[in-house]
Amino acid sequence: MVLQLHVWGPAFALPSIDAQCLAAIAYCSLSLPKDSWELIASSDPSVSPTGELPALQNGSTWVSRFRNIVDYLRQYSDGAWDLDRQLDESDRADNTAFASFVESRGQSLVDLSLYVSSQNYHNNTSPAYGSILQWPNQWILPPKLHGAAKARTEHLGLSSLDLQAMEEQRQREHSAAVAAGKVPKSLIQRPRDTVTSLLGRSSSQNHFRLEALTADFFEPLEAMLGQKAYLLTLKEDDLPSSLDCIALGYLSLALVPELSFPWLRDAMRAKAPLLSAYTERLRRRCFGDVPVEVAHAFSPQSASASSLPWRAPERISVTAVGSTLLATLADSTPFLSEIRRNNRLKQAAEDSDLTSIEKGAVSMYADSSKRDMYVSIAAGVGGIVALVGYMFHVGLISVSSQEQESDGEEEEEEEEAVPDFATISAGDFLGL
Template identity: 25%
Template sequence: MELDIWPGDFGLPSIDVSCLHFLACSKFCASPITYVTSTAPWNSPTGEYPVCVDRKGKGKPICDFDKFVEELRTNGQAVVIDGGLTPKEKAQIDAFACFLQQRLQPAVNHTLWADDLNYHTTTHYWYTSKLSFPYNLYYVERRRKRVLRTLANKNVNQMMLDALQALNMLSAKLGDNKYFYGDKPTSLDALVFGYLAVLLRVPLPNDRLQVHLSACPNLVRFVELIISIYLPSTDSKQSKSNTFWQTRVAKAIKQKEASAAQPKEEEAEDLPIRDAILFGLGALTLSLIFAVHSGIIEIQMEEEENPIVKD
């Protein structure tokens, strides 16, 4: 089997939340899947990564996390994921998966795609630099529109509060344990890891969720542990790109602070400039009309008269 994912950055094997879900889950059960980092999402049936393809030709490509877990469980991997759990624990894993989807996913999507400053500083730049020119603009715009549509009926403050509350609850649920259920990672760990790793590692100027997450030491430890055991980074150029992103984010923060410090002045300056331009244009037109009428500038119609003389 082959798993197509977005490439990684910032010490993560992939930048995308769902790609991390798939990756972590397959690594947990030591699956012999080959990972292909790819930037051609039009090859996927949904137009999105991740997608799990069976190259030997049997079965449809899998884009759904639940189906992927089911596939891993039934395909006789070395470690059966969620194998040693009681039915009640499995029930809770299903419930917590919905919990994450309802409480955390909107806020993470908002932070990455809907928040203007974050989007322009990081998300938009990252995706457009990975994809080739005309397609990249189409792709990011389409994906952003989709996210905005799903968030359209939600109040941003309520969404953030929900997410902060969800982080607190996950922190309480995890406690001092290594993983959420027992000493082996489960599919729930993969889901939580996906959301939290992106929040922790991707540099963003508006970092309300990130700040709150780093105040939950057990969740941070949980993410670092999974990265170090299952998904160690092999990227050597990382420090170089990190400084690039840090300066980019710092610049964006500075701009945000600057615009927050003097919003009124900008508005006050805005109108006179526009008025001045309009006034200037008006004055120029009037003086031209005056110049033409009073004969300072003469417009000669020689070319039109000549043919008449010839005839």
């Protein structure tokens, strides 16, 4: 049976807009025979039972996330499709450690570059999603991904890259100043800033932080690579490892995209020239020499020159549209969103490579959070019932049938007091 790899669609001349998907594509391209797998740019996490991309489908079996896909392919092929089979125990330990390093540091930089930087998000990233998503996902998913990236990088203190957040903060300060009865000159409305002007005015803070973040990511990898062909292997004829695939996913999104504000690409070229050349070389080997276009994913017949086994995704069904809308509504509902978040947390723990003790701890935390939510709901409902009962008790709320009956009798008496002119003669009326 042909394996199917579902990923986020192409963008920026790359076969996917997501780093984990790029890593999975690179791994399959290097390890699998071309006629044994298909690449599908479904760009819809709901196609996978786990709700995540990349997702590898083998009949009724689904495996999501890059590391899980690597483990599944190794077991499925009895080691024949294992890029790490040439590594000894020490190299395997280094592989795991550096892969975690690349994912944690690289994800933050990609988030800042593609999503938090307002110029890049509105001019490049958001249009890229619009070209690969079907309705209604093209209106639902980009804001969710944007918000998730901002939440992941909030601790870095670089919110000034997000002009919308800066504008909202300035409006709050302006409103507070107006409420206090004075408006400082610094808060008087002025032309909208750009990221460049913001960084220029606060170079002592933002520039230093960006310099530190990019140096912490690129320089260790540059030193590790040195003059070698790949990050771990020593010989020119050796295959790249899974570490090279995960590194390619993040490094290609840092180096390749043509963005309005290319601060990450400029930093990579300046700080890691060997790493930049390595990324371009490995990119051509895994993804081909021809830049990937969106049409390659949706019209594979136009991708005859592509080295990737594209297959057009299926059109979204009415059932899938309804499921997406219901899921969005559930995620927007406070209590339902909490339940879904706890369920996803438990599922992610089960699919991960955590130990049984760690999985049990995560499961206990999710169950405890769910119980706390139920207790909060019960306490809220009980409080409302008690408040309504108290209001009835003190007379603030009263519904009396006797009062309604007396009101009805008063209305009848008023109606009887009105003379019936139809029964009064003209003489009686004139007093004759």
